[in-house]
Amino acid sequence: MSRPYYIAGNWKMHKTRAEAAELARALVEGLKDGKHRYLVAPGFTLIETVAPILKGTNIRLGAQNCAPEEQGAHTGEVSVLQLKELGVQTIILGHSERRHVYSEDDALINRKVKLALAHGFEVILCVGEQLHEREGGIAEGICEGQTTKGLDGVAPGDLERVVIAYEPVWAIGTGKTATPEDADAIHASIRRVVGKLYGEAAGERMIIQYGGSVKGDNAARLMAKANIDGALVGGASLKAETFAPIAKFA
Ligand code: PEP
Numbered sequence: 001m002s003r004p005y006y007i008a009g010n011w012k013m014h015k016t017r018a019e020a021a022e023l024a025r026a027l028v029e030g031l032k033d034g035k036h037r038y039l040v041a042p043g044f045t046l047i048e049t050v051a052p053i054l055k056g057t058n059i060r061l062g063a064q065n066c067a068p069e070e071q072g073a074h075t076g077e078v079s080v081l082q083l084k085e086l087g088v089q090t091i092i093l094g095h096s097e098r099r100h101v102y103s104e105d106d107a108l109i110n111r112k113v114k115l116a117l118a119h120g121f122e123v124i125l126c127v128g129e130q131l132h133e134r135e136g137g138i139a140e141g142i143c144e145g146q147t148t149k150g151l152d153g154v155a156p157g158d159l160e161r162v163v164i165a166y167e168p169v170w171a172i173g174t175g176k177t178a179t180p181e182d183a184d185a186i187h188a189s190i191r192r193v194v195g196k197l198y199g200e201a202a203g204e205r206m207i208i209q210y211g212g213s214v215k216g217d218n219a220a221r222l223m224a225k226a227n228i229d230g231a232l233v234g235g236a237s238l239k240a241e242t243f244a245p246i247a248k249f250a
Pocket of ligand 1: 010167171172173174175211212213214232233234235236
């Protein structure tokens, strides 16, 4: 089955509004004839600046997180209602920095996933093992568990708005990339899990991105693998010159 390639840039906590506008404009120009699906996820305070630049282009607007509740006494959090108002289409959830720096667990991430889907967003659910888990031979089990728990209670009809990003924690921002073969094996196991939960056809349709030091010079080799359907890119998404070669990989 042929799935679209989907390349997403996670800008994390980088850029001022002027810098974000400049990057967004450069990406709109650079990717306007790109053949794949694209998304950028600027920090919350940049979204209003970037939204009008991306409007009507082939680049979707993403956010990097949301609160698990619609509204209320949640100091410092950002609500799905606030993101919707700004034109956000996709929310990245369960990023390893949220899991491991801010102690988000699978149950919390699952609440966010369900809330974002209920409000009509596309969700990129990130999963991935830590180095000691890979070395201990349990990478597949960790990713399968995070996938199952992250999707708990997600209705089959909402699954088409879910994308999974496999991001081995030891590869994020470190310059170390999983080999295409190792990444593909995990992607295949995630696809099997989705297939077990929602039926084989749903597993086949699931877009699974790889993330972890993706660069222009390794993107094509990763994406050549049968189960790798795109990339979630951190560091290399911060400049048009480094993101465009990934986004337009041949
Ligand atoms: C990420 O933060 O999702 C990521 C994959 O970062 P990097 O590309 O910098 O490893």
